Amino acid sequence: MGFIPSLFTVLNLFCGFMSIINADALNFEQAALFILYAGLFDMFDGVVARFTGTSSKFGVELDSLADLVSFGVAPSFILYKVYFYTLDGFGIALSALIMIFGALRLARFNAQLVGFDKNYFSGVPVPIPAVTVSSFILYYYNKNFNAHTSEIFIYCIAIVLPLLMVSKFKYDTTPKINKREVKEHPVKTIIVILSVILVAVTKGEGLFAFCLFYISTGIFRSTKNQVRKIFSGKKTKGSDSDADESLKLKESN
8 A cells, every 4th residue: 555655646756747848849738737737646645645544754755856846847947948948048047946946945844844833834835836837827828918917927936936935934734634624724624625616617717816825825924923023022112111110100209
């Protein structure tokens, strides 16, 4: 039974390879679809490993290698072939950012695997930028978006998403499919269900919107926490100053 999760991981890796081949042949929609297929296999290898109780260090390392190809190399190569090839060396550097920062993100995750907060990821998980690239290419690049808007988005995807991968922003982990998870995290479970319905109803177009929503949650959470710290700090200083004033009054009396 131990080989079954690794089989899904190998299929994930193979889909990444097929994505690169199709991107090189300028079949960008097919290349984007293979990244989505890789995402499905990546999701299932973890589910199967937990279900069969066959999680292992080997599986973790193999999964990271497959993710680097499918969610790092493949989307970077797609961005290069779709647009950044026009910028020569600068375009190569920009398109490679998802691959480079994806490798850093995976290495950091593996190094912190023991004792990390299982409810949150530190930084955007590696598959999300890849799925964002895929859904953008499939439904929006020079389609729902005009050429100018597409150009703005492709620069944002190539620069901002890699930085968010190695950021300290907290992102929710994928909820496990069981009663305990539903009870402990009902809001998260409802959002995932609604997102699946949105993607199904929009025939895939909603996937890009979901990715942007998920990416924004970490930024919003961090901003909210910083604002709370600022206001709580002001309250603490205010209470300290009031205490000092009352103490001075007592001493004068």
